[in-house]
Amino acid sequence: MNQTYRIDTNTDIYLGDSKEILRLFPDNSVDLVFTSPPYADQRKNTYGGIHPDNYVAWFLPITEQLLRVLKPTGTFVLNIKEKAMAGERCTYVMELILEMRRQGWLWTEEFIWHKKNCYPGKWPNRFRDAWERLIQFNKTRKFNMYQEAVMVPMGSWAETRLRNLSDTDRIRDNSRVGSGFAKNVSNWLKREKAYPTNVLHLATECNNKNHSAAFPEELPEWFIKLFTQENDVALDPFMGSGTTLAVANRMGRKSIGIDIVPEYFDMVKCRLSPDGQLMLDMKRENEQTESERYLSVR
Amino acid sequence: MNQTYRIDTNTDIYLGDSKEILRLFPDNSVDLVFTSPPYADQRKNTYGGIHPDNYVAWFLPITEQLLRVLKPTGTFVLNIKEKAMAGERCTYVMELILEMRRQGWLWTEEFIWHKKNCYPGKWPNRFRDAWERLIQFNKTRKFNMYQEAVMVPMGSWAETRLRNLSDTDRIRDNSRVGSGFAKNVSNWLKREKAYPTNVLHLATECNNKNHSAAFPEELPEWFIKLFTQENDVALDPFMGSGTTLAVANRMGRKSIGIDIVPEYFDMVKCRLSPDGQLMLDMKRENEQTESERYLSVR
């Protein structure tokens, strides 16, 4: 059932259960783990949906292996958010952090991803959820962090970004609804470079592109810049559509991806192979009629 | 040692330990608790500095009383952030949430306060901390929430729509006095505001230069709007310089404040009394030279 595929000398992907596949890897061999595991009760059609009560027990064997394969100077960044259920937020994320510390992890920091376009909706007892956690774990206090790599040359960035915006987009971005974008731009224009904070402002990626992903490419890109150099190894044990790997490759890092869902394995194989994009496009056109199969991949 | 002071019929302040003072209040009598307790090891000069290891044990007797005095429809909003120590974030906030749920609290939601101008600084292993938690607890699932009170303008959505009305449309609509156009406008006005999310973008600076506070007035104001109506009762068991009380009073709510630090008790007494502002200003001018005393009040 398990499969391996070497896309090129820098990229390996694996089909199978992460907690088993990870045993294949040597100790202290990975510089960065960046992943967004299936959230509790989500993605039932692909991952089966892990019940909140079982979530910590389900995840801990995997983090145990991640702790082993990570280099002492490496970092594990976990993108996760607890769901609301019966009027309360679930507690499995907090419990996971406490248990991982017992495993030997250091809980170094918690970054906030502010999602400018969060899921809509209205409820009597809560507002829309516009943020997710990016929890940083380390093996030792002496981890590699390349802060200069994520300094923002915001003058030029803001100019190019604004130049490409239509008026309507500009109006949208200046909208005061929870964004604060306009304020930031004016700040950036003043200085050439500044260190960022632990709050990231990114929009979720829209689904109408070729690759649907749970997070925008900017998210793994930022952490890959911050915690790795060229030729370092990045690992995503729940690669999904392969966003983390695609970004790592583009940035000259080695990458390893694992997923238990065959459709994702095939999708990433196509996406990252030299001629894969063409294959994927052709495949997609065929699938336009096969709506059932299309849905199973989502 | 304990003292009480009735500033007016809407405002009582108490000098003393919250876990004792709170025993004086009847069950189910408070609509909103909003507070920012001293963070672990912070404000040593005033509160003595609670060690992170003892923080949960120190706080739980107080939350037990808060649970008793809160109305079943009331809400408890806790502004807190874990400090970093020995390269790690402390875990006392997570442990506190888990213990409070054992006390009977519901953990309804966690809002993020994004501090737009956060404290400056640079460290080799972390970026500036630009966010704090605002943790919402409730006694029951049926709590009061006045969402319309905090709706935010939807940017220029309405403007762009109006701009796109052709002249003929405008004339036509204007000719139907009171019917067509007015009705349309009123429809738009409904859509002119949007519900906010659970991420708040506020500066750290406080508006009132005379009073230093841990948070800007907008912070308690937002939650007082959201969770109380006029004449409801708001309580701050760590009132500090009295920002929560001042805002509550200005908004026509009753307020109760407690603090163990005599300097804060006196400061709030002056700040909220009819002639207190004048007294405070005079006092402050004297204190300009007494830098030591000034610091002790922060």
Next chain:
DNA sequence: GTTCCGCATGAATCGATAG
């Protein structure tokens, strides 16, 4: 070649209804 408008669509959540 731009800019603009219409439209579909999400890591969602609650309450009601159905088995």
Next chain:
DNA sequence: ACTATCGATTCATGCGGAA
């Protein structure tokens, strides 16, 4: 009583077609 499914709610975003 308890779980499973469904409809209603809502708004930032990118794409495609039109001006």
